Amino acid sequence: MNIPRFWRKINNRYNLMGTKCENCGQTYFPPRNICPNCRREGEIVEHSFEDEIGELITYTIIRSAAEDHEKETPYILGIIELEENTRLTSQIVNCEIEDVEIGMKLKPVFRKLGEQSKDGLLFYGVKFSPIGKEE
Amino acid sequence: MTGIVSYGVYVPKYRIKVEEIAKVWKEDPESIKKGLKVNQKSAPGQDEDTATIAVEAARNAIKRQEISGEEIEAIYVGSESHPYAVKPTATIVAEAIKATPNLTAADYEFACKAGTAGIQNCMGLVNSDMAKMGMAIGADVSQGAPGDALEYTAGSGGAAYIIGKEDVIAKIKKTTSYTTDTPDFWRREGERYPRHGGRFTGKPGYFSHVIGATKSLMDKMDTEPNEYDYAVFHQPNGKFPVRAAKKLGFNKKQYQDCLVVNKIGNTYSGSTLIGLASVLDESSPGDKIIATSYGSGAGSDSFHIEVTSKIKEVREKGPKVNYFLEESKYLSYGEYARNKEKVR
Amino acid sequence: MKDVAVVGVGITEFGEKWNSSFREIFLNAGIQALEDAGVKGEDIDEAYIGNMSAGRFIAQEHVSALIADYAGLSEMNVPATRVEAACASGGLALRQGFLSVASGVQDTVVVGGVEKMTDVQSEQSVEILAAASDREWEAFYGATFPGLYALIANRHIHKYGTTRDQIAQVAVKNHYNATMNPKAQFQNKITKEMVKNATKVADPLTLFDSSPITDGAAAVVLVPAEKAHQYTDNPVYITGSGQASDTISIHDRNDITTIESTKAAAQTAYKMANKDQSDIDVAEVHDCFTIAEILAIEDLGFCEKGKGGKMVEEGITELDGKLPINPSGGLKACGHPVGATGIKQAVEITNHLRGEAGERQVEADVGLCHNVGGSGGTATVHILSREEQK
Numbered sequence: 001m002n003i004p005r006f007w008r009k010i011n012n013r014y015n016l017m018g019t020k021c022e023n024c025g026q027t028y029f030p031p032r033n034i035c036p037n038c039r040r041e042g043e044i045v046e047h048s049f050e051d052e053i054g055e056l057i058t059y060t061i062i063r064s065a066a067e068d069h070e071k072e073t074p075y076i077l078g079i080i081e082l083e084e085n086t087r088l089t090s091q092i093v094n095c096e097i098e099d100v101e102i103g104m105k106l107k108p109v110f111r112k113l114g115e116q117s118k119d120g121l122l123f124y125g126v127k128f129s130p131i132g133k134e135e
Numbered sequence: 136m137t138g139i140v141s142y143g144v145y146v147p148k149y150r151i152k153v154e155e156i157a158k159v160w161k162e163d164p165e166s167i168k169k170g171l172k173v174n175q176k177s178a179p180g181q182d183e184d185t186a187t188i189a190v191e192a193a194r195n196a197i198k199r200q201e202i203s204g205e206e207i208e209a210i211y212v213g214s215e216s217h218p219y220a221v222k223p224t225a226t227i228v229a230e231a232i233k234a235t236p237n238l239t240a241a242d243y244e245f246a247c248k249a250g251t252a253g254i255q256n257c258m259g260l261v262n263s264d265m266a267k268m269g270m271a272i273g274a275d276v277s278q279g280a281p282g283d284a285l286e287y288t289a290g291s292g293g294a295a296y297i298i299g300k301e302d303v304i305a306k307i308k309k310t311t312s313y314t315t316d317t318p319d320f321w322r323r324e325g326e327r328y329p330r331h332g333g334r335f336t337g338k339p340g341y342f343s344h345v346i347g348a349t350k351s352l353m354d355k356m357d358t359e360p361n362e363y364d365y366a367v368f369h370q371p372n373g374k375f376p377v378r379a380a381k382k383l384g385f386n387k388k389q390y391q392d393c394l395v396v397n398k399i400g401n402t403y404s405g406s407t408l409i410g411l412a413s414v415l416d417e418s419s420p421g422d423k424i425i426a427t428s429y430g431s432g433a434g435s436d437s438f439h440i441e442v443t444s445k446i447k448e449v450r451e452k453g454p455k456v457n458y459f460l461e462e463s464k465y466l467s468y469g470e471y472a473r474n475k476e477k478v479r
Numbered sequence: 480m481k482d483v484a485v486v487g488v489g490i491t492e493f494g495e496k497w498n499s500s501f502r503e504i505f506l507n508a509g510i511q512a513l514e515d516a517g518v519k520g521e522d523i524d525e526a527y528i529g530n531m532s533a534g535r536f537i538a539q540e541h542v543s544a545l546i547a548d549y550a551g552l553s554e555m556n557v558p559a560t561r562v563e564a565a566c567a568s569g570g571l572a573l574r575q576g577f578l579s580v581a582s583g584v585q586d587t588v589v590v591g592g593v594e595k596m597t598d599v600q601s602e603q604s605v606e607i608l609a610a611a612s613d614r615e616w617e618a619f620y621g622a623t624f625p626g627l628y629a630l631i632a633n634r635h636i637h638k639y640g641t642t643r644d645q646i647a648q649v650a651v652k653n654h655y656n657a658t659m660n661p662k663a664q665f666q667n668k669i670t671k672e673m674v675k676n677a678t679k680v681a682d683p684l685t686l687f688d689s690s691p692i693t694d695g696a697a698a699v700v701l702v703p704a705e706k707a708h709q710y711t712d713n714p715v716y717i718t719g720s721g722q723a724s725d726t727i728s729i730h731d732r733n734d735i736t737t738i739e740s741t742k743a744a745a746q747t748a749y750k751m752a753n754k755d756q757s758d759i760d761v762a763e764v765h766d767c768f769t770i771a772e773i774l775a776i777e778d779l780g781f782c783e784k785g786k787g788g789k790m791v792e793e794g795i796t797e798l799d800g801k802l803p804i805n806p807s808g809g810l811k812a813c814g815h816p817v818g819a820t821g822i823k824q825a826v827e828i829t830n831h832l833r834g835e836a837g838e839r840q841v842e843a844d845v846g847l848c849h850n851v852g853g854s855g856g857t858a859t860v861h862i863l864s865r866e867e868q869k
Binding site: 063070075087 | 602603605606609613614615616617618619620621622623625626629630631632633634637678679680681682683684729730731733735
Binding site for chain 2: 122
């Protein structure tokens with residue numbers, strides 16, 4: 001990931017800042033600049049998902065990763081639903097491979113997403129963690 | 136009066152036992168546990184570092200008082216394991232709590248006391264009306280060289296304190312510091328692991344500074360040890376804070392509640408602040424707390440803190456230290472070494 | 480609109496071609512197609528080349544000019560265009576060639592697809608292929624291509640009770656078919672146990688659920704139907720062509736187990752060909768992973784949604800079944816040089832319709848090619864027929 005490309009979406013990546021169409025009420029993460037339901041009639045505003053509890057829609061265990069995630073394997077990748085029809089792809093952490101299951105409730109956590117290289121920029125953002133007993 | 140408006144803690148979920156490390160180096164775990172009074176320590180996940188710990192602690196602090204990030208006008212992150220040598224951790228935290236762009240921010244380093252140095256700075260800014268509220272964080276993914284005695288204790292964790300004048304849950308009535316050039320522990324630029332002076336870290340280092348600062352504070356406040364409900368000291372191991380407390384004239388009831396080192400190890404810049412948080416978790420309005428940090432190199436910051444009635448309203452709104460102490464997954468040395476990037 | 484005929488086909492051996500370069504591989508397929516059609520260089524009006532990522536596999540962009548040049552077409556100034564839609568690049572090239580002839584603008588169009596994938600290490604190829612997903616919101620978070628299909632597979636298992644054995648059976652069937660395809664990368668039989676116990680790639684998928692890294696090329700020559708008999712006694716007609724889009728990321732789909740682009744492209748192609756799924760005698764579908772073949776047969780309408788696994792289990796899609804799927808061995812066993820796959824499918828179906836498919840010959844009058852880009856962001860469907868569209 002190139003530096004400007006990461007930087008320009010830092011608020012979205014750090015704080016789960018997505019968008020919402022004020023016309024139809026649908027929320028979007030990753031953020032969209034045009035609402036696919038309303039298109040030019042839509043009115044897109046920022047919408048934060050930072051405190052949202054998510055649900056795991058599906059998952060996999062990545063055993064063989066691309067170069068930039070090679071050292072992290074095996075890791076759990078999932079699709080997480082934040083609100084109805086608002087879903088994103090991210091990693092599930094603080095969870096053993098044997099324990100992951102569709103439907104589990106997840107909370108966003110701040111983690112390292114990767115690095116450019118050993119001496120390059122570090123990338124941070126949101127991954128998801130199972131909700132603890134007390135929460 | 137200036138004080139603590141909120142606090143938040145974060146400790147990674149992973150632990151490694153003394154036995155597991157001792158096995159690798161063919162040492163006797165029982166004598167190590169007895170010598171250090173530490174049974175296990177916390178360790179980060181492979182995607183956790185000082186920045187992620189600082190952000191989690193900062194978010195827990197923000198949530199506890201429902202503060203908006205924009206109200207935080209200063210952020211200082213104290214650590215000796217900042218992910219970058221050049222490029223602040225504090226800006227990462229600022230962005231992640233939506234405090235940008237109208238704030239001042241910087242990273243601090245003073246071995247294990249950089250977090251309390253941050254609190255003093257925030258107090259200065261708040262007292263002088265330069266900032267409405269400031270956030271000081273002490274966080275580390277502590278480094279201990281493989282095979283070094285430090286490896287048994289160097290833990291990971293952090294705490295964030297929001298300092299302000301309004302709605303304080305605890306007043307900070309006074310702070311005083313005690314600083315000398317005492318080279319008991321250091322890490323040279325570009326080196327991966329710190330070095331230390333062995334037993335030299337004890338009397339000339341830890342004890343002289345912790346006792347010096349604490350006594351100086353009590354002199355200035357004209358207080359006696361028995362006037363405090365809690366005494367919190369930096370916890371490099373389980374022995375030092377107990378010995379310092381005893382020497383100063385505190386009893387077990389005063390110091391035992393803050394001792395978390397046996398479960399999570401020495402979280403360096405997080406140590407005193409997590410200890411203080413565990414006391415705030417349980418304290419009652421009117422309680423008096425004395426808290427003293429220690430940073431090698433060397434210095435101590437001591438604080439006289441009085442809990443207000445506001446604590447009851449906010450205490451339950453964030454995860455308590457106990458939550459993190461209970462949550463634990465044990466690692467093998469191999470897994471730990473991988474997460475800490477000891478295997479490259 | 481003119482009807483379009485395939486009058487020549489060419490295909491290289493698929494596999495790890497350490498001795499062959501990108502341009503050599505393409506030329507091999509292109510020359511075969513021209514020879515098959517009996518077309519001379521002077522006759523070629525236009526060329527389309529499907530290629531996903533020469534820029535990253537061999538650091539070469541502008542491959543259309545490179546290919547035209549090394550095919551000896553630059554002196555005739557033949558226009559050459561590269562088209563890209565990840566793994567559907569070949570399908571897209573075929574459609575561009577089809578549209579070019581159907582529109583009446585060009586008469587003789589060569590359509591090829593090529594990928595040279597083995598000049599990079601496997602982790603690099605995983606990285607390059609992941610560029611077909613949303614780089615910023617999928618791959619950046621650790622998604623790989625097998626990973627995305629594994630997400631679909633687990634949801635399919637969860638939602639429809641599809642079994643691991645049904646999924647593995649796709650690979651077993653396709654490997655068996657490939658034993659009769661001398662161009663295939665893997666010409667060995669495998670068992671379900673071998674699939675399930677192979678190296679895990681992205682649970683539940685293993686290495687044997689995955690199409691391989693392949694070098695290869697394929698080409699076809701298209702002319703207006705009215706001129707087909709000038710070149711061959713055995714023309715095959717492209718009677719339907721459909722292309723459609725879906726969200727680039729699977730997380731944005733209402734149903735993660737449905738590839739809407741496949742459904743839409745199929746409907747367009749069926750309508751154009753005036754056929755429906757029941758008219759299809761044989762199909763080459765996009766089985767980049769075993770689960771993808773199950774999705775394909777469902778979304779193309781060959782069975783009810785969720786029943787794809789069962790259809791495979793019942794043997795309906797086997798070579799001697801009611802609807803043979805992937806007689807070539809599919810992407811799984813024949814190989815998947817990404818940009819070439821869409822053209823290879825057309826070559827395979829043409830061979831069956833001509834009766835020239837050898838040992839694996841399927842009796843067929845109408846065949847279908849289904850090519851998918853990425854995790855379904857793009858799909859193309861082409862219907863080929865022995866009979867001209869009336």
